[in-house]
Amino acid sequence: MTGVNDDVPGGRELLRVEGVTKSFPGVRALDGVDLSLRTGEVHVLLGENGAGKSTLIKMLSGAHRPDEGRILADCGADGGTNGAPGSGAQGLREVHIRSAQDAERLGIATIYQEFNLVPGLTVAENIFLGRQPRTALGLVDRKTMRARAAELLRRVRLDVSPSTPVSELGIARLQMVEIAKALSLEARVLIMDEPTAVLTSDEVETLFGIVRELRADGVGIIFITHHLDEIGALGDRVTVLRDGRSVDEVPASTDEEELIRLMVGRDISEQYPRTRPDAPGAPLLRVRGLTRHGVRSSKGSPARPAFEGIDFEVRAGEVVGLAGLVGAGRTEVARAIFGVDRYDAGTVEVGGTELARGDVRAAMRAGLGLVPEDRKGQGLVLDASLQDNLTLARLDRDTRRGLVDRGGQRREAAAVAGQLKVRMSGLGQSARTLSGGNQQKIVIGKWLLAETRLLILDEPTRGIDVGAKVEIYQLINELTAAGCAVLMISSDLPEILGMSDRVLVMAQGRLAGELPAAEATQDAVMELAVRSPKGAAPPDAGHTPSTNKNHPGQSAMEGSDD
Amino acid sequence: MTELLKTPGETPPTTAQGRAFGPWCTRAVLKNGPLGGLIALVVVMAVLSQDFLNGQNLLNVGVQASVTAILAFGVTFVIVSAGIDLSVGSVAALSATVVAWAATGEGLPVWIAVLLGLAVGAAAGLVSGALVAYGKLPAFIATLAMLSIGRGLALVISGGSPIPFPASVSSLGDTLGGWLPVPVLVMIAMGLVAALILARTYSGRAMFAIGGNEEAARLSGIHVKRRKLVIYALSGLFAAVAGIVLAARLTSAQPQAASGYELDAIAAVVIGGASLSGGSGKASGTLIGALILAVLRNGLNLLSVSAFWQQVATGLVIALAVLLDTLRRRSAR
Numbered sequence: 001m002t003g004v005n006d007d008v009p010g011g012r013e014l015l016r017v018e019g020v021t022k023s024f025p026g027v028r029a030l031d032g033v034d035l036s037l038r039t040g041e042v043h044v045l046l047g048e049n050g051a052g053k054s055t056l057i058k059m060l061s062g063a064h065r066p067d068e069g070r071i072l073a074d075c076g077a078d079g080g081t082n083g084a085p086g087s088g089a090q091g092l093r094e095v096h097i098r099s100a101q102d103a104e105r106l107g108i109a110t111i112y113q114e115f116n117l118v119p120g121l122t123v124a125e126n127i128f129l130g131r132q133p134r135t136a137l138g139l140v141d142r143k144t145m146r147a148r149a150a151e152l153l154r155r156v157r158l159d160v161s162p163s164t165p166v167s168e169l170g171i172a173r174l175q176m177v178e179i180a181k182a183l184s185l186e187a188r189v190l191i192m193d194e195p196t197a198v199l200t201s202d203e204v205e206t207l208f209g210i211v212r213e214l215r216a217d218g219v220g221i222i223f224i225t226h227h228l229d230e231i232g233a234l235g236d237r238v239t240v241l242r243d244g245r246s247v248d249e250v251p252a253s254t255d256e257e258e259l260i261r262l263m264v265g266r267d268i269s270e271q272y273p274r275t276r277p278d279a280p281g282a283p284l285l286r287v288r289g290l291t292r293h294g295v296r297s298s299k300g301s302p303a304r305p306a307f308e309g310i311d312f313e314v315r316a317g318e319v320v321g322l323a324g325l326v327g328a329g330r331t332e333v334a335r336a337i338f339g340v341d342r343y344d345a346g347t348v349e350v351g352g353t354e355l356a357r358g359d360v361r362a363a364m365r366a367g368l369g370l371v372p373e374d375r376k377g378q379g380l381v382l383d384a385s386l387q388d389n390l391t392l393a394r395l396d397r398d399t400r401r402g403l404v405d406r407g408g409q410r411r412e413a414a415a416v417a418g419q420l421k422v423r424m425s426g427l428g429q430s431a432r433t434l435s436g437g438n439q440q441k442i443v444i445g446k447w448l449l450a451e452t453r454l455l456i457l458d459e460p461t462r463g464i465d466v467g468a469k470v471e472i473y474q475l476i477n478e479l480t481a482a483g484c485a486v487l488m489i490s491s492d493l494p495e496i497l498g499m500s501d502r503v504l505v506m507a508q509g510r511l512a513g514e515l516p517a518a519e520a521t522q523d524a525v526m527e528l529a530v531r532s533p534k535g536a537a538p539p540d541a542g543h544t545p546s547t548n549k550n551h552p553g554q555s556a557m558e559g560s561d562d
Numbered sequence: 563m564t565e566l567l568k569t570p571g572e573t574p575p576t577t578a579q580g581r582a583f584g585p586w587c588t589r590a591v592l593k594n595g596p597l598g599g600l601i602a603l604v605v606v607m608a609v610l611s612q613d614f615l616n617g618q619n620l621l622n623v624g625v626q627a628s629v630t631a632i633l634a635f636g637v638t639f640v641i642v643s644a645g646i647d648l649s650v651g652s653v654a655a656l657s658a659t660v661v662a663w664a665a666t667g668e669g670l671p672v673w674i675a676v677l678l679g680l681a682v683g684a685a686a687g688l689v690s691g692a693l694v695a696y697g698k699l700p701a702f703i704a705t706l707a708m709l710s711i712g713r714g715l716a717l718v719i720s721g722g723s724p725i726p727f728p729a730s731v732s733s734l735g736d737t738l739g740g741w742l743p744v745p746v747l748v749m750i751a752m753g754l755v756a757a758l759i760l761a762r763t764y765s766g767r768a769m770f771a772i773g774g775n776e777e778a779a780r781l782s783g784i785h786v787k788r789r790k791l792v793i794y795a796l797s798g799l800f801a802a803v804a805g806i807v808l809a810a811r812l813t814s815a816q817p818q819a820a821s822g823y824e825l826d827a828i829a830a831v832v833i834g835g836a837s838l839s840g841g842s843g844k845a846s847g848t849l850i851g852a853l854i855l856a857v858l859r860n861g862l863n864l865l866s867v868s869a870f871w872q873q874v875a876t877g878l879v880i881a882l883a884v885l886l887d888t889l890r891r892r893s894a895r
Contacts, residue, residue: 340781364783378781381774383841392771392782399764406762446782 011039013074014220015060015108015189016092020069022055029055031244032069037189037220042211044231044252045224046263047241048492053224056241057191060222061110062103070094073106073189109187111178113194117166124149124162127181152180156210171327172203179210190214191222196230197326197491200508201530208234226493228256228522256522260494272498273470274319275477276517280501281316284454284485285368290336290346294509306332307509310346314454314485319476321500321520322489324529328506330489331373334456338370339363350454364393369447373458373489375436379443382432386424387413389431389442393450416445421471437468444475455479458489473499493522505529595886596835596850603854607861614864621743627856628745629654629808631849633823634830635756636687636800638848639793641831642760644773644840645701647797649690651823652712654805655816657683659716661806662725662815672728680802686712687798688791695790705794709824716817724814735810745807749849752803757845765792773840829876830855833883854879 017035021028030052037043047053058064060071072092097103103110117126124142125132127149133141149162158176160169166177175195182190192211196204211221211234223235231238235252240262247262290310307329314320322330336343342358349355350366372378380389390413391398398405398412413427420441424434431442440460447455457476461469476486476499490496496503503520505512505528512528607614633650640647661679664670670678686708693704737743760766768789771779780786804823809815834851836843858879862872 338781360780361783361785370781372781377775378777381771381778381841384770384774388767388770392779392784395764395767395771395782395784402764403758403762404764404767450783 011041011218013038013092015074016072017056017060018070018072020056020059020066020071022059022064022067029244030059030066033241033244033246034249035222035239035246036249037222039188039218039220040215041236042215042221042223042234042252044235044238045222045241046231046238046259048263048494051241051263052244053241054193055244057110057193057222057224060097060103060108060189060191062097062099062101065096065098071097073108104185107186107188108191109182109185109189110191111175111182111193111195113197115174115178117174117177119167120165122163122165123153123160123169123177123180126166126177127152127162127184129181131184148184149180152183155183155213156180157206172199172206175199175207176210183214187219189220189222191224193224194226195223196225196227199325204230204530226491227526228259229526231259272495273473273477274499274501275481276501277317277480280318281483283313283315284351285314285337285487286347286349287312287333287337288347288349290333290343290348292332292336292341292343305509307336307506310506310511312504312511312514314487316453316483316485317480318501319480319486319488319499321496321503322487322506323491323493323496323503323525324506324512326491328529329509330506331458333506334370334458334487334489337363338368338456340370364450364452367451367453368456369393369450369452369454370456371440371443371447371458371460373462375439375443375462380431380439383430385428386417386422386431386434386442387427390416390427390445390449393446397450412449413445416448417442419448420445420475435468437464437471440464440468440472441475444472452484454485454487456487456489459491460488461490461492461495469495493525496520496525497522595883596833596847596854599833599883600850600854600857603857603861607857607864611861611864614861619860619864621741621746623853623856623860624746624749625743625811626860627852628743628749629804629811629820630823630826630830630855631749631852632752632804632807633801633820633827634834634848634852635752635845636797636804637824637827638756638831638834638836638843638845639759639766639769639800640701640797641828641836641838642773642840642843643769643790643793644776645694645790645793646705646828646838647687647690647794648702648705648824648828649686649708649712650797650801650804650827651820652709652716653683653686653798653801654808654820654823655818656686656712656716656719656805657802658727658805658809658815658819659720659725659817661731662727662809663719665728665731666726672730675728676731676806679806680799683798683800683802683805684795685798687794687796687801690798691791691794694794695787713817713821720815720817722817724812724816726814727809727812731806732810732813734807735813745811748803748807752800753845753849756800756848759796760843760845765789765796769793770841773842775841826852826855829880829883832887833880835887837887851883854883 013036015037017033019032019034020030021032022030033052033056035043035045035056045053045056055064059066071094073095074091095106097106097108118129121129124145128145133144133148135141146162153160153162156176156179158173158180160173166174169177195207199207211223215221225231231252237249238252238254238259239249240247240259242263250258250262288311291308292306294305310333312320322333324330332341335341337348339355339358339360339362347354350368353366355366356362376382381392387410391409395404398409410427417424417427422438422441422445424438431439434442444455460472464472476488479486488496488499497520500520501517503515503517503525505515505525507529515524613619633654637647637650657679660682661675664675664678665672690704690708693699693707694701697704734744734748738747760769768779768784771782771784772786772789776786805820808819812819830851831843831848832838832851833854834844834847834849836847855876858875859872862875867875
């Protein structure tokens with residue numbers, strides 16, 4: 001295994017993963033992965049989507065079991081106490097983590113991106129769910145529970161009452177509740193899956209403060225992030241996963257170029273085969289002042305507009321990337337443009353004609369198509385055949401004199417499945433049984449058959465293996481070469497940078513700026529993405545698009561107004 | 563905690579594969595469930611009673627199945643689109659009552675009376691559909707309300723007593739050439755129409771998409787709300803046809819007729835292999851489901867099994883059919 005770096009500060013080893021392999025039908029998710037975690041260490045797990053990070057942490061939290069290899073944990077009774085020096089590997093013993101309960105007993109707590117909290121219960125009840133302190137009579141001892149919860153909340157610097165229902169908390173606070181819950185378990189290993197993805201920069205700072213305190217207390221932390229700048233700020237060591245293998249273990253001070261090289265295994269230019277057009281064509285899509293007012297979700301938190309004053313255009317032959325943090329409003333804008341959701345102000349024009357609001361069919365007739373973020377939940381009819389899925393968006397065109405031309409549909413579906421190289425047993429196969437990459441090809445194929453001229457891709461390669469990703473990129477190239485345009489939302493920054501001709505960046509519901517491909521770097525995009533819009537402070541101030549132009553940093557947007 | 567700690571040498575190799583699922587014969591039964599079940603049932607009944615496999619008796623089975631089957635074809639549309647329609651029995655009675663009232667009571671021409679009856683059925687479905695699609699009521703509640711409304715209106719119109727059916731429509735309950743029952747012909751015709759709608763029309767294909775994944779259907783440009791109106795209206799229309807056939811057999815429209823038939827119809831659809839969670843279902847399966855229920859009742863009658871025990875047997879068949887459906891789904895994953 002990769003040598004344990006002795007130059008990295010930290011105590012004794014808490015957890016060790018040796019040569020772990022895990023296969024799912026058709027995919028080898030993990031292939032001989034090694035990882036070691038010490039007390040008082042923040043160990044960053046770095047890798048592209050689909051590199052195996054999730055599978056690995058699910059293995060540590062009892063959701064999956066390894067096919068091969070072993071997991072060793074320090075099960076010493078001296079649990080939380082800090083670094084008994086020199087105990088070395090002696091404290092490690094092989095463990096079999098078969099369930100969440102097993103992980104809990106070993107002191108391993110995991111905070112997933114989707115929180116495991118019950119909205120209707122209070123903060124205290126959530127923290128002690130299933131482990132409520134009892135009175136002598138066996139009833140829940142609310143007083144003790146609240147007091148202990150308050151203590152934990154102080155530790156995570158969360159200023160809410162333990163009796164607050166969880167449903168009233170925003171996402172950052174929910175995360176703190178999850179951390180408090182992990183602390184209540186006296187977790188010695190804390191696994192955090194992209195905890196910063198949904199946080200604003202201030203919230204990230206708070207989180208880092210808490211993580212540093214936990215580290216000082218001797219907790220070992222496995223930290224997953226896509227934000228490379230966080231690695232130097234917080235991490236001690238980095239294990240890089242690529243295609244299910246642990247490629248290397250490096251100190252967190254390693255420079256970003258090197259980390260990217262380890263992560264993708266080659267230059268980005270090879271992975272993202274974008275052929276850029278000489279000159280973009282006529283504008284296909286023009287969005288002006290698109291605004292949707294926020295929904296007041298709970299008392300206390302002011303209603304932030306879902307998005308406001310969104311102005312941009314997409315020209316034929318172009319790939320426009322839409323970057324930003326999760327929750328910045330990108331998906332909401334895409335859905336509004338496609339007529340899935342309503343908007344309160346602004347216009348969407350396709351080829352010079354204004355689209356009716358909230359009318360998917362009008363958007364489709366104008367040549368728009370949307371590949372939604374949630375492939376299984378919104379893109380596919382999972383139990384229907386591939387033929388039915390592929391022809392779904394052109395069902396009305398295939399209907400002649402009241403009857404659907406099933407033979408014609410079969411020919412169309414076969415042609416597009418061949419063009420996209422869908423690996424399938426036949427068109428009658430159900431969409432559920434395909435791999436993620438092939439499922440995504442079906443969703444894209446549906447829009448090809450609907451003769452889409454502007455395709456909106458929302459997280460098109462999430463959870464897709466590297467090979468299929470490149471095929472999808474090539475398809476994007478083919479589309480733009482044929483005069484179509486692509487608006488691509490992605491949280492995968494290298495992908496946005498590698499494929500876009502222009503990058504739009506959204507932050508907190510507004511367009512924070514626009515970068516031409518030459519100027520779009522990870523740093524430049526992230527800087528825009530984490531910026532809080534300065535003019536947004538007074539609630540319900542004039543939300544006209546013109547307010548946006550007061551910001552000097554958005555000159556690029558003004559340029560697009562010409 | 564200690565059971566977690568095993569020294570490496572003693573660790574039994576964990577088997578990674580899932581349990582192997584049953585022998586292939588189980589799978590064959592699961593795959594062709596409904597038809598296999600019907601054949602098995604017919605064989606059993608034929609062995610137990612020599613009166614069963616007689617032409618006249620089999621035609622009786624067809625007549626007994628006809629009303630349930632026609633209702634069930636309409637319900638198939640709703641269930642395929644992941645809805646439910648509890649109102650079809652009431653709507654059938656309402657439509658038949660309207661036909662009798664218009665023709666016998668008001669003296670309208672029979673063909674107008676029949677059209678009126680069909681329109682009332684479709685309108686009742688349209689109202690249910692509007693409550694579901696635009697009112698966002700759960701289908702269960704909307705059609706439960708329609709069940710009560712339909713029955714109530716039938717009682718109001720008829721004043722609570724049967725109205726004689728016009729003779730020309732009553733011939734729908736007779737036989738053709740002295741032996742072929744017209745209800746069976748109507749059942750076959752409606753079955754073919756249902757099969758055509760499901761397999762070959764825009765609305766039919768949309769039913770499968772909506773039932774399979776409503777959000778994906780909407781994002782693919784299917785106007786889900788409008789389709790739901792059509793779906794429930796079709797169910798109401800089929801219920802009206804079933805109601806007219808039933809009244810023709812009885813030669814009078816009875817406001818309390820077809821009470822509880824909605825459950826038979828749903829049972830027939832589900833026995834026929836449709837999933838209540840939507841996205842799957844076939845007219846042929848529904849027909850088989852209705853025939854299974856009819857064969858069961860007819861056979862148990864021939865065997866002089868009490869009506870009480872027949873209910874128990876029907877319940878068992880429904881439970882068994884849905885159990886098989888669940889197993890089939892699980893094995894398909």
